[in-house]
Amino acid sequence: MTHINALDPGASPLDYYGYELRRHREAAGLTQKQLGEILNYTGSLVGQIETARKVPTPEFSERVDAALGTDGMFSRLVELVLRSQLPAWFRQVAELEARAVEMCTFHTHLVHGLLQTKAYASAVLGALDRTDLDDRISARLARQRIFEKGEPTVFWAVISEAALYQEIGGREIMRGQLARLLSFEGNPRINVQVLPFSSGAHAGLQGSFDLFRFDSDPDIVYTEGYGSGHPTANPDTVKDCSLRYDHLQAAALSLRESAELIRRVMEERYGEQCDPGRDPVA
Incomplete structure (x- = not known):
């Protein structure tokens, strides 16, 4: 077990978070148990975070800032902590997401x-490996906090109709996920279009990709393999993928038609079902 005094605040964002949490708690004259009671968490959890054995959440950090009067320091720091928990090859993508003014x-x-x-994220991330699953989730x-910025990223998503039918996690989880997609109706900054089966051969047959656009930096295309990511600013690749995306959007259903299909x-497919002979439950 790691001893708190052995923590090196320069070792990682998680270690630095734990070091600062302990320092501010002690400066306030509080025990781990007392701080936990104020935050409505256990003292044990406070201790685990202070010793870098548990990853803090944004909610925990907001409560710590309020309780210790740290002016949002832990809420800012937790973003670095959580980003450091992503696979090393994916961290650059998270930075691109945070900086982009538009994503396609x-x-x-x-x-x-x-x-x-x-x-849904739990079902995806835990499909083969449930190690540290809560932290990875x-x-x-x-x-997703990029959508809470003062000027949120403009996000365009074209998803294959197949993604609506791929039953990840079970019917209830899929019902909740599709409801989440429908919740973006009317939001001009988060736009979801469905590429229907009827589109046949299309410009995205080579696979999934993301296109990042910035205020002053060159556009970047990102593709992904097994355990690796491939961002590139190569002008020819960006030009090709931009054209492909234009064609995908043209072949996809409109925003309104997409919402209608998702709702259907x-x-x-995932609506409540009753046993034969039983009345449906409202």
Whole structure:
């Protein structure tokens, strides 16, 4: 077990967070148990975070800032902590997401991580490996905070109709995920279009990709393999993928038609079902 005094605040964002949490708690004259009671968490959890054995959440950090009067320091620091929990090869992508003014994404079989519910993310991330699953889920969901910025990223998502039918986590989880997609209706900064099966051969047959656009930096295209990511600013690649995305959007259903299809799939495929002979439950 790591002893708190052995923590090196320069070792990692998580170690620095734990070091500062302990320092501010002690300066306030509070024990771990007392701080936990104020935060409505256990003293044990406070101790685990102070010793870098547990990853803090944004909610925990907000409560610490309020309790210790740290002027949002822990809420800012937790973003670095959570980003450090992402796979090393993916951290650059999280930075691109945070800096981009516009993102255009195409996915063939999965809802993009920035639009996932907690339950859907859990099913995806835990499919083969449940090690540190809660921490990995928190790190993924923390990326969605880009939509809470003063001027949120403009996000365009084209998803294959197949992603609506790929039953990840079970019917209830899929129902919740499709409801989440529908919750963006009317939001001009988060736009979801469905590429229907009827589109046949299309410009995205080579696979999923993301296109990042910035205020002053060159556009970047990102593709992903097994355990690796491939961002590039090569002008020819960016030009090719931009054209492909234009064609994907043209082949996809409109925003309104996409919402109608998502709603229909949610009701018909994942709606409540009753046993034969029993009355439906409202």
